[in-house]
Amino acid sequence: MSLPHAILTALLEKPSSGLELTRRFDKSIGYFWSATHQQIYRELGKLEGEGLIRTLPAQQPARGQKKSYEVLPAGRAELARWTAAPQDPRALRDPLLLRLRAAAVVGTAGLADDLRRHLELHRRQLAEYRQIEQRDFPPDRDAPEDRLRHLVLRAGIDLETFWTRWLTDALAEFAGPPDAD
Amino acid sequence: MSLPHAILTALLEKPSSGLELTRRFDKSIGYFWSATHQQIYRELGKLEGEGLIRTLPAQQPARGQKKSYEVLPAGRAELARWTAAPQDPRALRDPLLLRLRAAAVVGTAGLADDLRRHLELHRRQLAEYRQIEQRDFPPDRDAPEDRLRHLVLRAGIDLETFWTRWLTDALAEFAGPPDAD
DNA sequence: AGCGGTTGTGCAACTAGTTGCATAAAGCGT
C-alpha cells in the first residue's frame, strides 16, 4: 500500500510525467522505495481514476507524448491520512542472511566472492549517500522539513554502514579461522 | 526465489511437517524470512513435485493427517548451488522511511505516537534476540557452523539496535525543537 | 525524404506473497 503514497509524495515535491517520476525513483525516494516504470504508469492511471491527481491542463496527449501530473487536494488529504495512520513495522527479510544460514548446513564454498562484491556495492552506496548529505544538508542551515529528509538519509547511511561492517566481520570469519576442526 | 531455499534449509536442520515448518518460521528462520502456512504448503508440494524433497515413508496420509518431509540429495545439491550463486543485494524498502519523507511535505501530525509504538516493538525484538544469543551462543564453545548462525543473529541484533537508535533520534527531533518557525 | 536512436507511454503475462475460507481427523469432556 506504499507505492501510491510514494508517488503522491514525489508529485507534491514536484509535478512530473511518468518517465520523470521513473527517473526520480532511481534516486532520492527510490533509495528506500524503488519502483519500475511499469508500476508507476499503472499507479498513475489508478490515482487519476480515483481523483487524487490529474494531468496538468493544456495537454490531452496520447501515446508517445508527455503527460504531467499534479496532486489534487484529495490526494494531499489521502497522503496526510496515510502518514498519520499506524502501520506495523515491516519484518526483516533478507536473502543474504538466509544464504548464510543455508551455508551453515551445506557449506560456505563459493560464498566469499559474492560477499566481497556485496561489500563493495554497499561501500559505494554509502559513499553516494555521504556525498548527498554534504551537498544537500550542510551543517549550518536546516529548514524544518529538511530536518526530516536529513533524518531519512541518515537512516540510509546508518544502514549501509551496518552492512559494510557486518560483511567485513563475515569475511573475517571466513578468512580468519579456517582452523577449529 | 528464496522461499524454497528457506524451506530446504529448515528441513535439513530437521525434517518436519507443514505445520511444524510454519511454527518454526514464526521464529528462527522466520526472523529474516517470514512465510505464511499457505506459502509453505504450496511450496512443499512444488518441491516434492521437483524431486527435491519427499514425504517420510510409512505415511501416505490425506487431509487432516500429518505429513512430514525430508530433503533428498537433489534438494541438498540445489541448496548448495543457490548458496554459492551470486545474488544482488536487496534494495532497501521501508514504508516508515517513506512516511517520514511524506511527513516532510504534509506535516508530522499524528506520527509521533506510531513512532513510539515502533520503538517499543523494536526494543522487544532486540531483547528477544539478545536472549536467544545468551541461550544458544555462550561465549566459550562455538562449533564451526554455529559461528555462521551466530553471525546471522548478530545481524538481527545490530539492525534492531539501529532502529531503536534511529527512532529515538527521530522522536527527539519531534519533541525537542518544536521552535524554529 | 528516410533511417535510426532516444524519449515516452503502455499492455500482457508472469512470479511472489497475502487473506479468507473449507475440510478432515484426533483428542477430550460429558
Place this chain on the structure above:
DNA sequence: ACGCTTTATGCAACTAGTTGCACAACCGCT
C-alpha cells in the same frame, strides 16, 4: 455417542511487484 476445540492440510481469489515487449512521437543526421 455427541459435540467442541485443536491440529493439520489445502483451495481460491486477491494484491503487489517484475519482465518482456509493443508502439508512437520526436530529434538529428545524411
